[in-house]
Amino acid sequence: MALQVRSYANALVLGVAGRLDQDNCEAFRADLMVHVERSAHDGGAVILDLCGLEYISSAGLRCFLLASRQAKTQHGRIFMAALQPMVAEIFEISHFNMVFQVFPTVREALAAASSEAAAAFDLT
Amino acid sequence: MTMRIRFWGTRGSIPVALTSYDIRDKLARALVEASGRTFASYEEAHAFASTELDFSITHTFGGHTPCVELDLGGEEYFVCDVGSGARPFGVHVLAKQSRRPATVNVFMSHVHWDHIMGFPFFGPAYVPGTRIRIHSCHDVCEQAFRLQQAAPCFPVAFSQLAASIEFVKLEPDKPHEVSGLTVTPHLQLHSGDSFGYRFEKDGKRVVYSTDSEHKLENRAEAEGFAAFFRDADVVIFDAMYALADAISVKADWGHSSNIVGVELCQMANARHLVLFHHEPANDDATLEGLLKEARRFEELTRSGEPLKVSAAYDGLEIEP
Numbered sequence: 001m002a003l004q005v006r007s008y009a010n011a012l013v014l015g016v017a018g019r020l021d022q023d024n025c026e027a028f029r030a031d032l033m034v035h036v037e038r039s040a041h042d043g044g045a046v047i048l049d050l051c052g053l054e055y056i057s058s059a060g061l062r063c064f065l066l067a068s069r070q071a072k073t074q075h076g077r078i079f080m081a082a083l084q085p086m087v088a089e090i091f092e093i094s095h096f097n098m099v100f101q102v103f104p105t106v107r108e109a110l111a112a113a114s115s116e117a118a119a120a121f122d123l124t
Numbered sequence: 125m126t127m128r129i130r131f132w133g134t135r136g137s138i139p140v141a142l143t144s145y146d147i148r149d150k151l152a153r154a155l156v157e158a159s160g161r162t163f164a165s166y167e168e169a170h171a172f173a174s175t176e177l178d179f180s181i182t183h184t185f186g187g188h189t190p191c192v193e194l195d196l197g198g199e200e201y202f203v204c205d206v207g208s209g210a211r212p213f214g215v216h217v218l219a220k221q222s223r224r225p226a227t228v229n230v231f232m233s234h235v236h237w238d239h240i241m242g243f244p245f246f247g248p249a250y251v252p253g254t255r256i257r258i259h260s261c262h263d264v265c266e267q268a269f270r271l272q273q274a275a276p277c278f279p280v281a282f283s284q285l286a287a288s289i290e291f292v293k294l295e296p297d298k299p300h301e302v303s304g305l306t307v308t309p310h311l312q313l314h315s316g317d318s319f320g321y322r323f324e325k326d327g328k329r330v331v332y333s334t335d336s337e338h339k340l341e342n343r344a345e346a347e348g349f350a351a352f353f354r355d356a357d358v359v360i361f362d363a364m365y366a367l368a369d370a371i372s373v374k375a376d377w378g379h380s381s382n383i384v385g386v387e388l389c390q391m392a393n394a395r396h397l398v399l400f401h402h403e404p405a406n407d408d409a410t411l412e413g414l415l416k417e418a419r420r421f422e423e424l425t426r427s428g429e430p431l432k433v434s435a436a437y438d439g440l441e442i443e444p
Contacts, residue, residue: 090421
């Protein structure tokens, strides 16, 4: 599962697509952690753009949780954005909507990250 | 011969009881739901309560700690764990035996207190002629049973019990024949280890898997449990927490979630998942919410035959 990477000021947007489950979660987690370590520190944010994510299992949710923990230790943040209805429902069912900040759009998540990140998005 | 599963205790960690506040809350919610309707008789009101109100208003999941009976329809009794639910189970055995001594086969998941605390109150243990065989994979099983009845914690020492009590050591992942029932224990992740049991008889397969944490990143572990649950008619599963809690603030506490229960049962092609070992801090409405969420998750992720999902409650009886 390849991550689509876009950068806006102090925020990095990672596009996640397809299915995230036990079959691919470890490779995904390793990729994600590289980006989190580089970008989600000292006020910086990583935004996971989930508009292309069709399904996520408990193992996939755990990857997000580990990434969030890593970001917190670095004083960074992770936001979720643009969840498809089924994935949004899985977030609610598993109570992960209470763990992460979830935004309807990437633009709104960027605005929560910083006004500079939202302005950079608006220029594209 | 029909197998029947009877849940005498379904709560984890410590017994709980409804409070007067809880009862008032249920009554108030029922009155709101009735919304000014009037009922000409008790029967009419009862029918309304039975058909139109949520389980969490009209019932309670109960508060006894784990004790689950497998009734094979024969002379002997089979029971998983002897938490505080063993007290009402003992009352049931005494009533059914009407003074005849019983033979009771116990299968211990582990010896944490919530799983043994009912034994000093298990009536048949005080009846001469009763035979109790306590099966376990733990070396410390007998020590734990004796310890909880040692002075100054309890007035009757284990050695004073009138029943003939035998401790039987089982080997993990090996099928054992116990009075016509095939029993296979399986090691689980829990402080001090716990063991699940797969019971098989006359083509029926029941798995009792409580006090078991699952590490989601470990595919081999998941496949091992899928094999242990394979084609089970019923899987009684430790679903103490919601997934987010189970893998964050309560990681390494030795318990699992409703969501992982659904995933493992789907992998295993099991037919019926029973959520078990309920968190003592959860009220009835919260437990009903976790059940509804598990059922919805099963619908969303279903790829083959539907998996039935229930939540155990004290007094529930099911046929595999």
